[in-house]
Amino acid sequence: xxxxxIKGIPLIQASALSLITLSVIYPLSALAGNRSELSTExxxxxxxxxxxxxxxxxxxxxxxxxxxxxxxxxxxxIAEKVSxxxxxxxxxxxxxxxxxxxxxxxxxxxxxxxxxxxxxxxQNNQPFTFDLCQYITSGVGSAFCANRxxxxxxxxxxxxxxxxxxxxxxxxxxxxxxxxRMAEDFFEHRAMHEELHSGSSxxxxxxxxxxxxxxxxxxxxxDTLAGSQPEDIPSLDEADSTLSQTYDSLIQRLKMGPIExxxxxxxxxxxxxVQRAWLIYREQTASMLASLNANLSVQDWLGILTAERNxxxxxxxxxxxxxxx
Numbered sequence: 001x002x003x004x005x006i007k008g009i010p011l012i013q014a015s016a017l018s019l020i021t022l023s024v025i026y027p028l029s030a031l032a033g034n035r036s037e038l039s040t041e042x043x044x045x046x047x048x049x050x051x052x053x054x055x056x057x058x059x060x061x062x063x064x065x066x067x068x069x070x071x072x073x074x075x076x077x078i079a080e081k082v083s084x085x086x087x088x089x090x091x092x093x094x095x096x097x098x099x100x101x102x103x104x105x106x107x108x109x110x111x112x113x114x115x116x117x118x119x120x121x122x123q124n125n126q127p128f129t130f131d132l133c134q135y136i137t138s139g140v141g142s143a144f145c146a147n148r149x150x151x152x153x154x155x156x157x158x159x160x161x162x163x164x165x166x167x168x169x170x171x172x173x174x175x176x177x178x179x180x181r182m183a184e185d186f187f188e189h190r191a192m193h194e195e196l197h198s199g200s201s202x203x204x205x206x207x208x209x210x211x212x213x214x215x216x217x218x219x220x221x222x223d224t225l226a227g228s229q230p231e232d233i234p235s236l237d238e239a240d241s242t243l244s245q246t247y248d249s250l251i252q253r254l255k256m257g258p259i260e261x262x263x264x265x266x267x268x269x270x271x272x273x274v275q276r277a278w279l280i281y282r283e284q285t286a287s288m289l290a291s292l293n294a295n296l297s298v299q300d301w302l303g304i305l306t307a308e309r310n311x312x313x314x315x316x317x318x319x320x321x322x323x324x325x
Contacts, residue, residue: 040112043119044102047095054096056087066104073144075104076114076132083130094122097130107138139200146204150211157218164222172291176221179288180214186281187213194274194312196319198264224292232307236299239306246313247275253320266316278309 038046052060059082066074079100082093098118105111114135121128133145161180165173187210191197197205223229254268286301 038119040102040108040115043115044098047098047102047119047122050096050099050103054092059087063100072106072140073104073132075100076130079104079130080132083128090127091122091125094118094125094128097128098122101130106141109137110135110141113137139204142201142204143207146207150207153211153215157214160222161218164225175288175291179284180218180221182284183217183281184210184214186277187217189277190274193270194266194316196259196261196264196266196316198261200263202263221289221292224289227293227295229293229295230304232304233296233300234303234307236303236306239303239310243306243310243313246310246317247271250313250317253317259316259320271313271316282306282309 050063052063055063059078062078062081063075066078079097082088082100083097085093087093088096098115101111101114101118105114114130114132117135118128118130120126133141133148136142136145161176165176168176191206191210191213195206195209197203197209250271251268254266254271258268258270259266282302282305286298286305289301290296290298
């Protein structure tokens, strides 16, 4: 791993995305029944080294930059682009894609699966679109793909948000944008310091969790604008009382001993830090949502958000109870 970096992701934080790394499924190719028994090295030797003259000027420039940067998966990203484009004819495209895959691998298992699939399509002259995230087996690769998926979600969220609020007043638009930015920071803080992401998958699970929470937050805003509201609206006093008991119990338990696992530690100070951030999140979110729809008051939203926070802390207590058995 030495000498490599991942754009935007420190290597020491690399981990797995749930939908990729819970199980590694051998690529389902239509040619799977006719797989070569050659080794990865033999298949790559058969296709030979890539010739720069065979690449378009743009692909050649990207390839040389990738070689100079030595950044993980950068060559495989070029392979994706080549395989999905219409610049090259089929035979040439499959050959270049396979050559790039042979040069750009990181984990042996990832390279083995990807090379095998690309080799079969190259030999049989069948169309092949390479998606590197389908072949990920390593924590490093999972973090890379989690980050990429989160970026795609963020772009889609921005489009949904802009489309939904363009008819609102400038002041309302700014209120929503401020709340969304605040919520993004809170979700990231909570995922880093309180959510129970452990093992080699901790960073990718965190990235996925933050992206999903951001999606749900925007959906709540859009639903509120449309006039929808939660069915259960708890009393703020009751919700506050229940949360106070749950919070105090959790802090006492954590002071006796933090939650610890591989790549995971949650201490009392961590939860206290998240709780302080949550109080700001609760106030700003409740005020924002109440301003968008008169059906529910700020007090109503405070009760809803408080009950939600109680469920989050209760899950941590449940985890601690299970961990002691």
